[in-house]
Amino acid sequence: MNSPKSTALVLALPWGATLILFWLFPLVYSFVMGFTDYRLLVADYQWVGWSNYRELLLDPDFRAALKNTFVFVVGTIPVTTVVALGLALLVSQGFKGRGIFRAGFFLPSVTSMVVIALIFTNLYQRGGYVAMLAELVGLSPPEYGFLYDRGTALYSIMAMDVWMSVGYYMLIFLAGLKAIPDELYEAAEIAGAGKLRQFGAITLPLLRPVALFIVVINSIKSFQVFVEIFVMTKGKFDTATAVYFIYSEGLATHFRFGYASAAAYVLFVIIAVFSVVQFALLRRREALW
Amino acid sequence: MVKPEGKLRSGIRYLALALILLVMVFPLLWMFRVSLMDVGSSIGMGRLLSGSVTFRNYVDLLGAGNLGRALLNSVLVGASVTLGNILFCFMTGYTLARFRHIANRLLFVSVIVVLMIPAHIVIIPFYVLMLKAGLYDTYWALILPFLVNPIGIFLVKQYVESIPPSMEEAARMDGAGELRILLAVVMPLCRPALAVLAIQVFFTNWNSFLFPYILTTSDELRTLPVALALLQGHQAVDWQHLMAGSSIAVIPVLILFIVMQRQIVSGVTAGAIKQ
Numbered sequence: 001m002n003s004p005k006s007t008a009l010v011l012a013l014p015w016g017a018t019l020i021l022f023w024l025f026p027l028v029y030s031f032v033m034g035f036t037d038y039r040l041l042v043a044d045y046q047w048v049g050w051s052n053y054r055e056l057l058l059d060p061d062f063r064a065a066l067k068n069t070f071v072f073v074v075g076t077i078p079v080t081t082v083v084a085l086g087l088a089l090l091v092s093q094g095f096k097g098r099g100i101f102r103a104g105f106f107l108p109s110v111t112s113m114v115v116i117a118l119i120f121t122n123l124y125q126r127g128g129y130v131a132m133l134a135e136l137v138g139l140s141p142p143e144y145g146f147l148y149d150r151g152t153a154l155y156s157i158m159a160m161d162v163w164m165s166v167g168y169y170m171l172i173f174l175a176g177l178k179a180i181p182d183e184l185y186e187a188a189e190i191a192g193a194g195k196l197r198q199f200g201a202i203t204l205p206l207l208r209p210v211a212l213f214i215v216v217i218n219s220i221k222s223f224q225v226f227v228e229i230f231v232m233t234k235g236k237f238d239t240a241t242a243v244y245f246i247y248s249e250g251l252a253t254h255f256r257f258g259y260a261s262a263a264a265y266v267l268f269v270i271i272a273v274f275s276v277v278q279f280a281l282l283r284r285r286e287a288l289w
Numbered sequence: 290m291v292k293p294e295g296k297l298r299s300g301i302r303y304l305a306l307a308l309i310l311l312v313m314v315f316p317l318l319w320m321f322r323v324s325l326m327d328v329g330s331s332i333g334m335g336r337l338l339s340g341s342v343t344f345r346n347y348v349d350l351l352g353a354g355n356l357g358r359a360l361l362n363s364v365l366v367g368a369s370v371t372l373g374n375i376l377f378c379f380m381t382g383y384t385l386a387r388f389r390h391i392a393n394r395l396l397f398v399s400v401i402v403v404l405m406i407p408a409h410i411v412i413i414p415f416y417v418l419m420l421k422a423g424l425y426d427t428y429w430a431l432i433l434p435f436l437v438n439p440i441g442i443f444l445v446k447q448y449v450e451s452i453p454p455s456m457e458e459a460a461r462m463d464g465a466g467e468l469r470i471l472l473a474v475v476m477p478l479c480r481p482a483l484a485v486l487a488i489q490v491f492f493t494n495w496n497s498f499l500f501p502y503i504l505t506t507s508d509e510l511r512t513l514p515v516a517l518a519l520l521q522g523h524q525a526v527d528w529q530h531l532m533a534g535s536s537i538a539v540i541p542v543l544i545l546f547i548v549m550q551r552q553i554v555s556g557v558t559a560g561a562i563k564q
Binding site for chain 2: 005007008009011012014015016018019021022023025026027029030033087090091095097100101103104105106107108110111112113114115116118119120121122123129163167168171172174175220223224226227230231243246247250251257260261264265267268271275
């Protein structure tokens with residue numbers, strides 16, 4: 001490895017191999033499988049064309065899974081974003097002990113989802129802490145606990161997710177707040193603008209790219225919600241999500257690899273469309289500046 | 290200097306912050322508390338500050354239960370994957386920053402594209418691939434696919450670009466080989482970026498569930514999160530043991546969190562600042 005060119009090639013080898021073996025190949029393989037009736041332990045398979053996709057459209061389980069995924073994404077992301085911004089604003093100014101608050105708010109984000117899900121399974125159970133709090137404010141908790149009720153299970157998991165991730169996005173908002181030049185606020189002060197006006201005219205518009213970035217990465221993550229469903233409800237009580245459906249059809253019950261792969265591609269396309277739209281929004285905003 | 294109304298205001302702010310802090314850390318405190326309770330005792334609501342304290346549950350899990358093995362697996366897999374990422378992300382990030390021919394540009398595009406691909410959609414082909422390659426239910430399945438990651442490459446590339454190439458050129462003049470330049474000159478300079486990368490990779494790997502779960506089946510190969518999720522499936526298990534197991538998974542993270550908070554925070558914000 002003496003010429004720079006061969007050095008560059010050797011150095012890029014680990015990533016190149018990972019890219020081909022563990023990203024490109026699975027993506028292509030999965031796409032092809034989606035048009036077959038391939039299953040575990042059945043050696044020969046048939047090409048079935050679009051029939052997996054047609055079946056998916058009519059499968060009530062898949063439709064429910066997509067609906068639950070959308071409820072999850074649409075329900076959590078606005079709340080997470082707003083709460084994260086609020087927390088960032090609360091701890092952005094210099095005051096004693098703010099490091100402790102920042103660390104404390106962020107702590108849940110570095111904890112394992114399995115652990116968090118187990119703790120909340122306990123907190124949400126019949127007679128648990130959350131039920132007690134609900135009774136304290138005059139609400140009657142579900143009879144068998146929050147996770148054993150179709151009306152509350154998914155929303156309880158969503159609330160936990162918001163709780164867990166706000167600290168992470170708070171840190172990103174803090175970086176965005178730090179990047180806003182102080183001179184802008186000073187100029188606004190001189191021009192006689194109040195705090196609220198400054199927030200609306202400087203902070204919010206300048207944070208828009210950061211907020212959109214947060215929404216993009218959070219939606220890519222949230223569309224794939226799985227672990228908390230697996231640990232807390234096993235998809236029961238109307239909580240099965242798209243990845244849970246893929247897992248369940250492909251690797252837990254029927255081992256229908258072809259069918260599950262087709263479902264994965266439907267989810268892939270949905271996520272891709274969402275990301276492209278969000279990026280377009282991001283771009284347009286930048287062009288306006 | 291401090292006006293009375295300013296004092297009142299900051300008092301209200303601290304009160305609000307303290308309440309939020311309580312909400313954010315309470316579940317973890319509750320986990321630790323339950324983990325220290327006797328199995329027979331009720332885990333009633335009033336028990337946060339009163340009742341028994343025992344380490345029995347931890348001893349049970351690490352001894353007779355196979356959580357000791359899971360802990361060992363998590364450490365082993367986490368360390369291997371972290372070391373792999375330090376070396377391989379560094380190699381790739383460096384070459385992307387320094388050599389700008391067409392192949393490298395394509396590689397950089399691939400890094401960005403993969404960054405956006407939702408990994409969970411490939412669980413089926415991953416499972417089949419590992420099965421056919423004979424790697425299913427081995428340590429290789431837990432390590433090999435995760436040895437280099439796009440975010441890490443991105444981090445290193447950004448960092449190397451901020452280092453002037455004069456030191457490498459000087460070393461090259463002195464007749465040092467490329468490998469020597471890479472490992473003895475550039476790598477030490479990248480230590481801050483590599484620390485950020487290492488902690489991020491380790492945490493992600495330590496906490497990951499779906500891939501380790503679908504790629505293994507024997508108890509001897511389960512990592513901590515997988516072992517915990519499966520422990521919960523057992524009918525006989527009680528909350529005291531479950532929470533002790535959870536604490537075993539959290540304590541190492543907590544220690545690293547306290548020691549390396551700066552690196553963790555810059556890992557989170559590295560991607561955002563680029564925006």
